[in-house]
Amino acid sequence: MPPEPTDSLRPGATALGASEGTPLHRVRALLQGFGPLLGLIVLCIAGTALNGDFATLDNVMNVLTRTAFIGIIAVGMCFVIISGGIDLSVGSMAALIAGVMILLMNRLAPSLSSPTSVIALGIGFALLLGALFGLVHGLLIARGGIEPFIVTLGTLGIFRAYLTYFADGGAITLDSDLSDAYGPVYYASFLLPVPVWVFLAVALGGALILNRTAYGRYVQAIGSNEQVARYAAVDVNRIKVLTYMLLGVCVGIATVLYVPRLGSSSPTTGLLWELEAIAAVIVGGTALKGGSGTITGTVVGAILLSVISNILNLTSVISVYLNSAVQGFVIIAVAFMQRRRKGAS
Amino acid sequence: MKPMFRRLALGLSAMAALLTASSALAQDKQVNLGVAIPTATHGFTGGIVWWANEAKKELEKQHPGLKITVKTAANASEQANQLQDLLTVNKINTLVVFPFESAALTRPVAQVKGKGVYVTVVDRGLTDANAQDAYVAGDNTAFGRIPAEYLVKRLNGKGNIVALRGIATTIDNERMDAFKAVLKNHPDIKLLDARYANWNRDDAFKVMQDYLTRFKQIDAVWAADDDMAVGVLKAIEQSKRTDIQEVFGGAGSKGMVKAILEGKNKLVQADVSYSPKFIYDAIKLTAEARLKGEALPPKTIIPSVLITKENAQQFYFPNSPF
Numbered sequence: 001m002p003p004e005p006t007d008s009l010r011p012g013a014t015a016l017g018a019s020e021g022t023p024l025h026r027v028r029a030l031l032q033g034f035g036p037l038l039g040l041i042v043l044c045i046a047g048t049a050l051n052g053d054f055a056t057l058d059n060v061m062n063v064l065t066r067t068a069f070i071g072i073i074a075v076g077m078c079f080v081i082i083s084g085g086i087d088l089s090v091g092s093m094a095a096l097i098a099g100v101m102i103l104l105m106n107r108l109a110p111s112l113s114s115p116t117s118v119i120a121l122g123i124g125f126a127l128l129l130g131a132l133f134g135l136v137h138g139l140l141i142a143r144g145g146i147e148p149f150i151v152t153l154g155t156l157g158i159f160r161a162y163l164t165y166f167a168d169g170g171a172i173t174l175d176s177d178l179s180d181a182y183g184p185v186y187y188a189s190f191l192l193p194v195p196v197w198v199f200l201a202v203a204l205g206g207a208l209i210l211n212r213t214a215y216g217r218y219v220q221a222i223g224s225n226e227q228v229a230r231y232a233a234v235d236v237n238r239i240k241v242l243t244y245m246l247l248g249v250c251v252g253i254a255t256v257l258y259v260p261r262l263g264s265s266s267p268t269t270g271l272l273w274e275l276e277a278i279a280a281v282i283v284g285g286t287a288l289k290g291g292s293g294t295i296t297g298t299v300v301g302a303i304l305l306s307v308i309s310n311i312l313n314l315t316s317v318i319s320v321y322l323n324s325a326v327q328g329f330v331i332i333a334v335a336f337m338q339r340r341r342k343g344a345s
Numbered sequence: 346m347k348p349m350f351r352r353l354a355l356g357l358s359a360m361a362a363l364l365t366a367s368s369a370l371a372q373d374k375q376v377n378l379g380v381a382i383p384t385a386t387h388g389f390t391g392g393i394v395w396w397a398n399e400a401k402k403e404l405e406k407q408h409p410g411l412k413i414t415v416k417t418a419a420n421a422s423e424q425a426n427q428l429q430d431l432l433t434v435n436k437i438n439t440l441v442v443f444p445f446e447s448a449a450l451t452r453p454v455a456q457v458k459g460k461g462v463y464v465t466v467v468d469r470g471l472t473d474a475n476a477q478d479a480y481v482a483g484d485n486t487a488f489g490r491i492p493a494e495y496l497v498k499r500l501n502g503k504g505n506i507v508a509l510r511g512i513a514t515t516i517d518n519e520r521m522d523a524f525k526a527v528l529k530n531h532p533d534i535k536l537l538d539a540r541y542a543n544w545n546r547d548d549a550f551k552v553m554q555d556y557l558t559r560f561k562q563i564d565a566v567w568a569a570d571d572d573m574a575v576g577v578l579k580a581i582e583q584s585k586r587t588d589i590q591e592v593f594g595g596a597g598s599k600g601m602v603k604a605i606l607e608g609k610n611k612l613v614q615a616d617v618s619y620s621p622k623f624i625y626d627a628i629k630l631t632a633e634a635r636l637k638g639e640a641l642p643p644k645t646i647i648p649s650v651l652i653t654k655e656n657a658q659q660f661y662f663p664n665s666p667f
Contacts (some may be wrong), residue, residue: 051559053558053559056558058558058584060556061553062554062558066551066554123437133372141384149650164384164385164386164391167385167386167391167666168385168391168395168666169386169388169390169391169392169394169395169666169667170385170388170391170392170395170665170666170667171388171572171666173600187583214576261547261550261579262547262550262576263576263581264575265547266387266388266546266572267385267387267391268543268544268545268546268547269546270389270573297571309551310551310555313540313551313552313555313556313559314555314558314559316538320510320539320540320541321513323541
C-alpha cells in the first residue's frame, strides 16, 4: 500500500519540477554565479549611502591598491585550492621574502652604482625565492605525501621565525635612497596606480592559464578527482608542484609591490594574510574541497573583503569592537548565496 | 593525571629546594635569576628581548655572584611551562617575569613564588597582586596624557584630532581614557574618531588613508605607537595633504627618536617614552636588591617622559632593534 501513492505522486512531482523549475533554476544558477558580485554591488551602494566620499575616485583607488597584495596572492591560492590543496604559509612567506629582499638590496647598494639595478636584482630575487619556496612545498606535498595543511602549517612557523631572527625582533628597513627610488612602484600611477595594473595583469594571466591551457584543465581535473586524473595519465605530481610554485611566484609579486609601500618588513608583516587570501577565494565561489572555481570570482571576493573594512573605517555607525564581526557576517552571507552551486555540480 | 602530576611536581620541587639550599650554603648571596618574557613578534617585544639580553651581559659581568637565564615564550601556556623549567632545571631563586597574559599567568607565577622564589612582575600586571613581591611598569596613563597635553598646546587649544588605537586591551583602554580625559577640558579640540590599527604599520596605513578620505580637515594625529606612526606618515605623504601639523607616535623607538633629533620631518616633533628598556631596569633593580639581600618597593613606575629635540639624545639607543 504505502509505495503506491509515492509512485503515483513522483512523476507528477518531477514533471512539475521540470516544467517550472528550469527557468527558475537557471535564474538561480545565474544569481549564485553572481553572488559575490551582487554582494559587492550591495556593499558599494551601502557604502555610498553611509558616506558620500566612498564613491570618490581617490577612495576607489585606495581600496583597489590595497587589495592588490591579497588579490594577487588569492589568484595563486585559487589554483592551489582548485587542485584540492591549501597553503597556510603565504603571509609568513611574504614577510620573509620582503625581509630577505630588503637585506639583499641594502647589501648590494654600496657596490652597485645605480639604484635601478639594485631594485631589479631585488625584484628578480623575490620572484625566484617565491618560486623556490613553492617548489619545496610542492615536493613535500606531492612526492613526500604529506598533507598540504601540515606542510604549510610547518612552514608558516618556519618562515616567520626566520624573519624575526633576521630582523633581530625589530624591523628590517630599506635604505632611504633605495626607498625613494623604489617608491614609485607602489605610489606611481598611469591612469591607474601601478599595483592595480599588476593585479589586473596577474588576474588576466591566471584566468587564461586556468581556462585556456592544458595545465589549467589538469588542475581542475586533479581537484575534482585525483584518482581519475591519474588514470587519465595526468602527471599529478608535476601539476601539483607547479601549482604551489605558481602561488609562490604570486606571493613574490605581491611582495615586490608591498616593499615600496612602507619600505620595511617586521614580524607583524603579513599576519593573517593567508586567511584573507583563502577567504577571498572561497567568497569568490571556489569550493574549498577543490575541483571548480573562477579567477573572476576570486578577484571580486578580494575586493569585497577590502571594501568591508574600508566602509567600516569611513563610518561610525558600528562600534569599533565589532569590525571583525561585520566582516564575518558578510563572508558567511555571500558564501550562503552561492552554497548550492557546489552541491549541484 | 592531576594528583600524579602534583606529586611529581612536589617531588621535583623538593629536590630543587634541597639542591638550592645546599648550593646556598656553599656560596652565600648567590642570585640565580630567571627572566621570562614574550618572544619578539613586534618592534616593542623585539626591544624587550634585546634589553633583557643586554641586562644579562652587563650585570653578570658586574656581579660575579649573579647568574641570569633568559627565556622567551610565544604564548601564555609556553610561558607557564618555562616557569616550571626555570624552577626545576635552572633552579632559580629570583624571577623577573613579563607575563604574556595577566589572568593566565597569575597561578603559575604564584606557584613559583610559593617555592620561595623572589618574584618581580613587569608591565602587564597579574590579576592577583599576592603572586608577586614587586611590580615594575611603564606609565600607561602618562602615555596617553602627555601626547594629549602636548597636542592641545601645539594646536593652541583648537583643532581636529584623529587617533589610532592598538589592540583592544586594558593597556590600550587606560591610554585612551587618559588621552580623552585631557581633551575634556578643551572643548574646542575635537577627537574625530579612534580606530584600532593593531600596533601594526600596514593597518595604520589603511586606517589613516580612510581618515584622510573621510575628514577634510585634520590638524593632528595621535598614532599612539611609533610603528603605527610609520604607516600614518606614509599615508599622509601619499595623499599630499598639508592640513596635518603633527603626528604623535609613542614608545620612543630609535627611528622616531632619530627623526626628532634630525628634525627633518616637520610632522614629527615629539614622542613619549615607553621604552622596552624597563625590562633592563627591572632586572637590574631586582638583581642588585637581591644581591644585598633587600626587597624592592612593591611598586616601581618607570616614568613616561615627553621626548623633544632637547632631550632626545638620552633616549637614542642605536644598537637596539627598537
